[in-house]
Amino acid sequence: MDGERADLESAIQYAKKYLENLLSFYGLNTEIRATAEDEVIELNVPSTHMNGFLIGQRGDTMRSLQFITSNALKNNGYQYNRVNIDVAGYKKARADRLVETAEDWVRRVKETGESMELRPMNAADRRIIHKLASESELLTESVGEGRDRHIILKPSETITKSEKNPRTDTPKDQLNPPT
Numbered sequence: 718m719d720g721e722r723a724d725l726e727s728a729i730q731y732a733k734k735y736l737e738n739l740l741s742f743y744g745l746n747t748e749i750r751a752t753a754e755d756e757v758i759e760l761n762v763p764s765t766h767m768n769g770f771l772i773g774q775r776g777d778t779m780r781s782l783q784f785i786t787s788n789a790l791k792n793n794g795y796q797y798n799r800v801n802i803d804v805a806g807y808k809k810a811r812a813d814r815l816v817e818t819a820e821d822w823v824r825r826v827k828e829t830g831e832s833m834e835l836r837p838m839n840a841a842d843r844r845i846i847h848k849l850a851s852e853s854e855l856l857t858e859s860v861g862e863g864r865d866r867h868i869i870l871k872p873s874e875t876i877t878k879s880e881k882n883p884r885t886d887t888p889k890d891q892l893n894p895p896t
Contacts, residue, residue, distance in 0.1 A: 725753055728790055728797040732758045735789050736782065736802065743767070757799045760786070764805035771804045776811070779804055780839075812845055819846050823853045826870045837867040846870075 733751035740747065740762070750761040762771060772779050783802045790798035803809060826833050835846065843859055846868050850857045856871040 724795070725756070725797050728795040729753055729758050731793065731795060732760060732786050732790055732800055736760055736762075736786050739782070739785070740771075743770075745771075753797070756797055757801050758790075758797060760800065760802045761806075762802065762804045768805045768807075772807050776807065779807065808841070812841075815842055815845055816849060819849050822870055823850060823855055826855055826872055827853070830872050832872070833870045835868045835870065837861065837865050840866075843868055 729751045733749050737747070737749055740749075745765060745767050747763055747765060750763070752759045752761075765771075770778065771782070773781070779802055783800050786802065787798050787800040790800065801808070822833055822835065838846070843866070847857050847859075850868075850870055854873050856873055858869045858871065859866055860869060861867050
């Protein structure tokens with residue numbers, strides 16, 4: 718266990734130094750906060766005048782930095798090479814907004830009992846949706862390939878059964894009033 722922790726610490730320090738050196742190439746000398754969560758190296762770049770450049774359009778540059786750093790770890794033989802880079806809290810804020818929207822989707826699926834096909838999204842966003850749906854007792858399925866990969870939210874059997882047999886103290890004749 719201590720050897721694994723030392724390997725992880727070594728990988729964290731390498732990734733931190735690698736990203737700091739990469740950013741210094743662009744004239745940004747900043748201290749990066751580095752931690753690990755569930756064997757994923759978390760690198761947080763503080764807010765600077767270069768936020769827009771480092772984040773890129775829809776986070777593309779940030780994901781590229783993540784890919785480069787991860788590959789540097791792999792190429793140097795590190796066992797731990799999953800990396801998550803966040804610039805100025807961009808990913809956290811985006812995830813929070815996605816959770817708010819996803820809560821509406823979950824509510825809609827629970828109310829209607831019908832599946833909902835979501836728009837294509839990246840792997841990180843899909844993980845957030847899978848987790849939230851699981852906590853809400855919904856089923857999920859990822860379908861499609863590449864940039865078209867998306868999630869289908871499905872009601873669980875317990876939700877579907879409870880909607881078919883509603884429990885209520887209302888007399889049966891008032892459940893579906895004549896029109």
